Amino acid sequence: MHMSPAISFQTPAVSNVPMPWNNIESKSCHEQKLRSHEVLFCDGDEAGFIYEVVEGVMCNYRILPDGRRHVISFAYPGELIGLGHSESYRFYCEAVGEARVRSVSKAALMRDAQEHADIGRCLFEFASAELASMQEHQLLLGRKCAIEKLASFLLALAHRNCGDEAQSAQFQLPMTRSDIGDFLGLTIETVSRNITKLKNMGVIDLPQSSTVLVRDIERLEGLAEGEDGAF
């Protein structure tokens, strides 16, 4: 039993177990298709729905008054968006590429949770898993240097896309360098430089700028945890 939080992805697994409310609330559930960069909801919008990503990748972000942006998380298929909001959403949510999401009315969900305790429990489990991965991400933001951040990020994507056991993994980076930078607390230039550095070290390869091939996953793991990757 492994939960898939929307927030961050230090927790690798993606379970395709159907959500428990699928059977119960199918009538208040409906799917929508999003174009690239289409906005699902804005900071301040009434938070009426919780969303499950069906296909594609969603990006949750906030913007400071002076324009600085912070990407809170990327949400992959099977993950939930919209937990942790009360009356109104506290961040923006948009599609990174084309995407599909399933919306569930929050009111209906809460009503059902009163009768079916396992729904409430399931929501709590999701929220817990999300908390866990956010704690991991806080550590990254507060205490890791640039190359450790990149290594951690790529490692998490490798696990998410290719499973935990894969020795060499190839996957896409659907998001821009700017998205990555705003997620890791870095600038695009620093992201680019350190990806290049990892490539020059032989840890990864970049067939295209949006395709990553992990060559040495153990080394990547070492770097992510801060094993002196100088030279």
Added chain:
Amino acid sequence: MHMSPAISFQTPAVSNVPMPWNNIESKSCHEQKLRSHEVLFCDGDEAGFIYEVVEGVMCNYRILPDGRRHVISFAYPGELIGLGHSESYRFYCEAVGEARVRSVSKAALMRDAQEHADIGRCLFEFASAELASMQEHQLLLGRKCAIEKLASFLLALAHRNCGDEAQSAQFQLPMTRSDIGDFLGLTIETVSRNITKLKNMGVIDLPQSSTVLVRDIERLEGLAEGEDGAF
């Protein structure tokens, strides 16, 4: 209705509403007293309990293999510790000064949640509120400079200790500069320098090194949000 998450404290309020399980689970609930720096639980311990802080301040932190430390949150009275863990705790928890906590068996709590939907819902609300404040803290860690971090931190403490409406607020800093640094992603020296800077700017005063008096709360709010405090 305001929740009090244990994690971070960008959400100011502390409600002293009794937890809903107090009436139901009083038998599996008991209080313990902690000396200064006494450890409540360790990273890896079996996560059998959820704790409510009754008195004092608790500190949740993690340690990287190479010794770097990251403080996830400080928990004040009325707040919960131990949400977001599955089988085992994923961080250390210790008392900042002397403290008292009330422990609730997680198993008993989960069992009761199956029968009383409002308990499950309440836990979910707590977890949601915690998520919200962690998102705020992520923004701080990823995108704010040192003085903005300090201003945000002191502002949050002022609200927590003195209420939202107080014009000038005085409060204690029970934690060390090292704790603050590890919470904000800074070194002790940078913490010290920027507290001094705020003092020299006339925004705060420091009767003792562990007592803060906020002189100009609007200026502090401005700095916390990044209104160019260079001048």
Added chain:
DNA sequence: CGTGAGGTTGATCGCTTTCAACGGAGGTGG
């Protein structure tokens, strides 16, 4: 072929860290 967005690379700057010394408060023992 021109255009524009996204990505890379180089040079320089500045903020935070690092290293180091000092000061004050509290506790202990002579």
Added chain:
DNA sequence: CCACCTCCGTTGAAAGCGATCAACCTCACG
């Protein structure tokens, strides 16, 4: 009672890392 020690906080000087500014490259698209 005072010397001494340790822990915590402050301050200074220097170094380093990531940010900033700027140029160039690449690719998709009209």
